[in-house]
Amino acid sequence: MRRPADLRPAFAVSLPLVSALAATAVLLTACGTEHAAAGRTDARASAFRDGTRIDDPGKDGVRITSLTLPPASPSPTRDSVSADELTTGSDSGASAAYEVTNDGTEAWTYSVVFTFVSGDGGAVANQTETVRDVGPGQTVRGTVRAGRLPPTAPRVTGAKVFQVTKVPAGEAPAGPDTCPASGIRVSADKGDAAMGLRVVGLHLDNCGKRAYTVEGYPLLELLDDALRPVDGVRILHGSGGITTGAGPDERPRPVTLNPGESATAALVWRNTTESGTPVNVPYVRVRAKEGAEPVTVTPHLDLGTTGKLGVRPWEKAERRPCPDRTCQGSG
Template sequence: MPRPYALPAAPARAAAPLLLALAATALLLTACGTEHAGAGGVGGGATEQPSRTQVDDPGKEGIRITSLTLPSPSPSPTRRHSVSAGSLATDSGVVASYEVTNEGAESMTYSVVFTFMSDDGGAVTNQTATVRDVTPGKTVRGTVRAGELPPSAPRVTQAKVLEVAKVPASEAAAEPGVCPASGIRVSADKGDAAMGLRVVGLHLDNCGTRDYTVEGYPLLELLDDGLKPVDGVKILDGSREITTSAGADEQPRPVTLRPGEAATAGLVWRNTTESGTPVNVPYVRVRAKDGADPVTVTPNLDLGTTGKLGVRPWKKTDR
């Protein structure tokens, strides 16, 4: 007589292959799911990390780039679809690390222009960094970003130090929003050039708590790359010997600035080049008046062979 418990044995044996098949299917589905996520990560740029490369840059005047961080060369599909030729610029993600070493004998403030370039060496964008109060023998490190670039811009692959301006830290123009101990802030703008005529504005701000009076013209000293005096240039009161197209010269008169008020003066010249050696003046030491603290600005006067620089008197700014 058959034993009753032998009847379920067959179903049990039949279920075993079914369980193994289900388990294998589950593993296959899990593996397929993982592969899809990985492919999506690579295609979407989520797993791509920026590359950082060391830069063998000789630099200029103690400033050199030490490394360059570049984003992935392939933008993600999301970015391609969301950025069109007419859209706003987006941050490039390009960052240059640099170091500034003061090889001189006094504390200096540096203004450095970095240029970011494409594979063919063409400039894509320039950025300026200011490094203040670097003492003799000290090395200061920092970073500068290439910033926003239009989608049509070439890909940045390299960078270098383009220009360096350095002035004694005690004579550097105060950074925006900072008032010197004197209560007077002196600065120069980027100027304007048209048909060979150059005009740079000097700005005098009373950021202190007392009235400040100037009269006549700012006092100037022209300096070369080594911050030594430049000879052979005549500094003129007014601009009438340089041009008459900018209007008649105003007569110098006392200008009293209350706290919060400002005044402007102007440097006017032409870059005409004829016979002789052109003269370039990278630095100008400015005193608002006799006895005032000097401030050295960097207007880069390309005076050609004219040998003349016109100076307009201080005039209160309307606000």
Template structure:
């Protein structure tokens, strides 16, 4: 099961195989592999492709400024051949877009942006998500997003759009993967599962520090709307029994001791049932692992319908290893 996302469905129109082979062969034989990070410019890319400027009004402070596409014809002075198998496993499509993120607010924010690369008929070819961290008030940050590998049957990309933007206060953003906050405790949310109106999102608590951490009971939650104001009228239930019996039995909360590198999980459970009244959508949830813990704001986009209920399950230890290949960082 997957949590539904409001994304365009990829276009099914096929791209002729010869065009795909030719376009990617130019990249492999003439340019090699490229790595363009946020705010960077790759000289090889600009030498072999033409970036098209885009007059994009943008969305929520994010706009695309240019789109770069690979050449549609092979280089006449190179006779190198590339097999379809090589293209499928080695080649990057060579498609990327430059973007700008501007923070017009009064506090530093972290942005999560879904970009969609589209074909000539407007259908989505692929979606890519970029996280832009710590954008200060009045600051503009520039970067690039790549379409990545595309199958040979994918239609030719002709455009790019900003599909979805979510922002959280920079000080409450989930820690970047592979990093550990000063507290030594990392909180995050997964993409969740969905089926027949039942929704389940996992909250994850990782001890990435060097000291044991003990948590007991349920995560503390604040439900927030688009303006980061509290959402009223939703009852937060301890356990999932008041929502469904399909998520398994409710276990009583117990003390969970996490040694460095160990993890715990809790679950958010609800139903998207719509009856009389106004459906409630909660884009943001501010989470504290327990009383006194630092808040972390996650974006599970709770589509609660008109049920007015959200179940939360207690922390339970998991087998997931937080830092098996490195030493967990010092923490206070």
């Protein structure tokens, strides 16, 4: 699986390098929503039954079944657009109904990137949907909206399934409103990219009832698109072997997280391509420490021909307010 060059969004992670890179990164609109598989049609899908039915072959078990588009209207003039609309845009009114079908023999959690396109086929907005726990032989339906678009964006005329990734349901990152039985939630952000340097943040949240201690580096297993181990890539402790722009490599220290606290680490690499065959690693199986339950994330490492990946140690993150009640959800 090769990572499309025009799909990489940029979000800041807690590294000095990332803050500098974020100002120069370019991204399409990309929001994420989640659906739990329960053998039923998503309730929102009924709101779009009047959408135009389309015959979409789909990709990897995901297809668009109908499309709802607003009627064409004249382009707004500057005099007719408020300052707030110029900044935030307005909802496009475009949406697509979709279905996810699992033809396999085990449950999967899917992450799907849908692209809304204009009349010339150009991408107007990317939206990511997470569909959890789709069992063998099960079909789950839902809808995805193009969302808010700036007034200067071209009119949406279509949608397509751009990218599908799936991981075993038991290894999928927990949603932000749930807490695993372990009391520890592991996830990866969307990363930051500029001038061939890539940084993806790993996040470790203590959503349980007891303190949790890690020391050193996350344990990583690199996997290909069939979830098989990838050979020939050196995993380096620290980012110094990749770049000097991320600051000095700090010595790993014990990090104790009380309930509601978090730690961060980072994956750092370059996608330089010289002689040889470029290596792409769509999946990384992460363990917070020895003996921890594995979580498979999808950072899509485009390692080029460099043959190496740097990982920075866990360090305590600035405490954030708990957005839900899962900070004391398990233990």
